[in-house]
Amino acid sequence: MRRWCEKSGNLQSAPCALRGPVHAKCGIIWGVRTILHVDLDAFFASAELTRHPEWRGRPVIVGSPPDGRGVVSTCSYEARRYGVRSAMPSRTAWRLCPHAVFTRPDIAFYREISRKAFGVFARHSPFVEAVSVDEAFLDITGTIHLYGGAEKLGEALREKVLRECGVTCSVGIARNRLLAKIGSELAKPDGLFTMPSDPAEIARFLAPKPVGILWGVGRKTAGILAKYGIATCRDLQNAPARQLETILGKAAASSLKNHALGISSDRVARDEDGEKSVSREHTFVCDETDRENVRSTLLELAADVGRSVRKEARWAATARIKLRDADFETVSRQTSLPAPSRDDRSFRDAALALFDGLWPESGKGLAVRLVGFGVSNFKASPGAEPSLFRDEEDAERERREKLSEAIDLLKGKGLNVGTGTAIAHRPNSTVAGTGESTSILPPSILT
């Protein structure tokens, strides 16, 4: 029987014996992985061009209409030339580029294209981690040899995404996730960039780059560092640890110093659940430090998941939440529901209990980039194990389900009730003005 070698990722008949620094059967250097970061270019705008070829060459802005209070979700590179950016008020975008095509996001349509693109990714590596709707990390250590080199694999992937989805993408290849993401950023748009692989060379490569190129360094952190004369990765590399700790705190100082040297995780979290889960996630435009805002976003996602589950005759037995921090590190927690359920109250209670565990009220200084909620372990019938109070429990469950279904019905008629309507209207949101979350990843890659 053939299986994936846990160490090298290669498909082979027997486990590899590790001898010295080189993996005997695979010829892979132990400990060095090859990570590919792929990012669909100006995704929502590019997706619109696949069905509106007449807009090609024109600035295209996807987001709220310019006469409203909403923001730009994505814009084409033509619009960027006029200074238009994501998360900018649509009104400002219109002032900068009045001849642009403005269009509202069509999440269902983007979801379809995203699903196809992730299908292509999955054909190039069994280790795919979705970062967002248009971004993923692939651990290609074990599949490089099928293509005769990492760059050839990257180019094959780019070519297939364009052919099958009609949109271009940029690819970064490196020994870890941080560097792969920097690589795809440097490759944009429609390119491929391979980062150096030797640690000393990596440090030299990063040295002149601005600190903003690193994860976790937003405008705010960059501003604080600038006050201390730290503007480039070289400044960070050379800064005394004590000084950085005083400025940023101990944990952030050490991770930032590592990042400036190109040191980061190479673990690509693979989704194990396949299509057996229903989940939604939301990416904040800026890292969110307000616990209450993350918590209420989570509740909206839970309500959205509930609506989706109730469309079919199935009841979930497990709930899970996911938080990704500013360093792109992801934590998730799951719990068994007291009984297989599909009502809002059960999902909400589970989500809150898990959230309080991960981010207690006393927890300060956290910055969250993404929050997600999902349910899995579906059953064909509701209810718990036989119990003395079964009738009462059944009646209570049915009452909750009926209430949730009534709310679904009202929402279907466009009435704003309960939770789950407002994520997209918040200022710190990647999708503006749609009433949907950014959860447009295919179920097979959502965790």
Ligand SMILES: [Mg+2]
């Ligand atoms: Mg993108």
